[in-house]
Amino acid sequence: MTISREVRLVARPEGRPTPDLVEVVETEVECGDDAVVVENLAMSVEPYMQGRMSEHVDYATPYALGQPLTGHAVGRVVASSVADLPEGTVVLHEKGWRELSRLRPDEVQAQVPDGTDPLALLGALGQTGFTAWVGLTLVAGLQGGETVFITSAAGAVGAVAGQIAKAQGCTVIGSCGGPEKGEVLRGLGFDAVIDHRAGPVRASLKEALAAVGRSHLDVTFDNVGGEQLEAAIRHMGDHGRIALCGAISTYDATSPVPGPRNLLLAIWRRLRLEGFIVGDHQAHRPRFDERMTRWLADGTVVDPRTEVADGIEHAFDGFLRMLDGASTGKSYVRLAD
Numbered sequence: 001m002t003i004s005r006e007v008r009l010v011a012r013p014e015g016r017p018t019p020d021l022v023e024v025v026e027t028e029v030e031c032g033d034d035a036v037v038v039e040n041l042a043m044s045v046e047p048y049m050q051g052r053m054s055e056h057v058d059y060a061t062p063y064a065l066g067q068p069l070t071g072h073a074v075g076r077v078v079a080s081s082v083a084d085l086p087e088g089t090v091v092l093h094e095k096g097w098r099e100l101s102r103l104r105p106d107e108v109q110a111q112v113p114d115g116t117d118p119l120a121l122l123g124a125l126g127q128t129g130f131t132a133w134v135g136l137t138l139v140a141g142l143q144g145g146e147t148v149f150i151t152s153a154a155g156a157v158g159a160v161a162g163q164i165a166k167a168q169g170c171t172v173i174g175s176c177g178g179p180e181k182g183e184v185l186r187g188l189g190f191d192a193v194i195d196h197r198a199g200p201v202r203a204s205l206k207e208a209l210a211a212v213g214r215s216h217l218d219v220t221f222d223n224v225g226g227e228q229l230e231a232a233i234r235h236m237g238d239h240g241r242i243a244l245c246g247a248i249s250t251y252d253a254t255s256p257v258p259g260p261r262n263l264l265l266a267i268w269r270r271l272r273l274e275g276f277i278v279g280d281h282q283a284h285r286p287r288f289d290e291r292m293t294r295w296l297a298d299g300t301v302v303d304p305r306t307e308v309a310d311g312i313e314h315a316f317d318g319f320l321r322m323l324d325g326a327s328t329g330k331s332y333v334r335l336a337d
């Protein structure tokens with residue numbers, strides 16, 4: 001029996017999440033039969049977790065009050081009664097938000113191969129990168145040479161999406177908050193960058209299109225919704241495709257948010273707006289894994305990340321910092337060495 005600490009949800013958010021929604025609780029963890037105990041090295045913090053703290057989420061099960069939160073984590077097996085998962089094995093799983101996780105073998109999502117950076121399994125080589133690839137490739141049907149707009153482009157999914165589009169020879173415009181993030185995006189190869197905090201996005205997007213010598217967008221990968229989605233619709237060309245991945249600008253809303261005011265343009269321009277949930281596309285995961293492993297190895301894609309907190313007691317503060325835009329690329333909490 002070993003003592004661990006875990007983050008439990010004790011209240012549901014009304015609008016923006018606040019630190020008092022959770023408490024950090026000590027708990028005893030015992031390996032027992034047909035299980036492993038994993039010491040978590042790092043865990044992911046992601047915007048979707050805000051939705052699951054609410055009881056109104058409908059594409060996933062809401063987090064239960066009084067129970068630990070969940071989410072992706074990577075950790076090392078420190079006790080095992082499973083022959084295939086000996087001590088020392090590094091694994092990816094979804095029982096994050098705790099220092100030690102007891103896992104049945106079917107709760108281990110992947111073993112991290114020797115020589116692979118475990119944090120990559122939370123970022124470009126994990127669900128984050130897969131989301132970017134699914135949205136661009138399977139949902140938007142991106143073609144080489146097209147002009148692409150990516151919102152929250154300096155975020156975890158957006159930064160990878162932009163690099164995938166560049167790898168296909170596309171012209172890529174990204175939106176982000178602040179000049180520092182803009183510099184990061186230029187370093188990743190984005191052709192133009194919009195600071196959504198600096199002024200109306202619609203006008204900035206028009207300027208960005210002019211700067212890259214294009215008249216319209218072919219594809220938008222939207223993580224933000226609201227004003228940025230409206231701006232994208234305004235600048236789409238005929239038969240353009242918009243992959244609706246997220247709508248972080250609306251996640252704090254306490255009443256229904258109006259849809260884009262210019263949706264009529266979707267008819268005039270024969271646009272396709274398609275939402276997606278990455279988990280529906282697991283059958284394509286091996287193809288993505290092969291491609292992303294190669295892209296990371298040859299430098300086509302780099303995997304920017306920010307440690308938003310160190311230690312389980314600070315994990316929720318790290319989550320809030322991620323929501324506030326304090327991070328670039330994949331946001332993670334360090335839990336152990």
Ligand SMILES: NC(=O)c1ccc[n+]([C@@H]2O[C@H](COP(=O)([O-])OP(=O)(O)OC[C@H]3O[C@@H](n4cnc5c(N)ncnc54)[C@H](OP(=O)(O)O)[C@@H]3O)[C@@H](O)[C@H]2O)c1
Pocket residue numbers: 046047048131152153154155156157158175176177178181196223224244245246247248249250276277278279322323324325326327328329331
């Ligand atoms: N459909 C799916 O299956 C799926 C899977 C994974 C993720 N998602 C969604 O995809 C989106 C991206 O996920 P992620 O993990 O990469 O998150 P992320 O983009 O890293 O989210 C954090 C960033 O969001 C931006 N942000 C926060 N509030 C904002 C606001 N009011 N307006 C504009 N930007 C705001 C901030 O960037 P700036 O500082 O640059 O503003 C912040 O750094 C999220 O909406 C997430 O819910 C969907």
